[in-house]
Amino acid sequence: GYGLDFQKKNRKLPDIYVIKDEKFVDILDKI
16 A cells, blocks of 8 residues: 555545555544
8 A cells, every 4th residue: 555645635535544465445434
């Protein structure tokens, strides 16, 4: 996955999502 800062700036994703294996994954799965 990538940092939320990167996502919000370049991917414009919600804070609760991260990019994992080119898929949208709930950040809770990463914690």
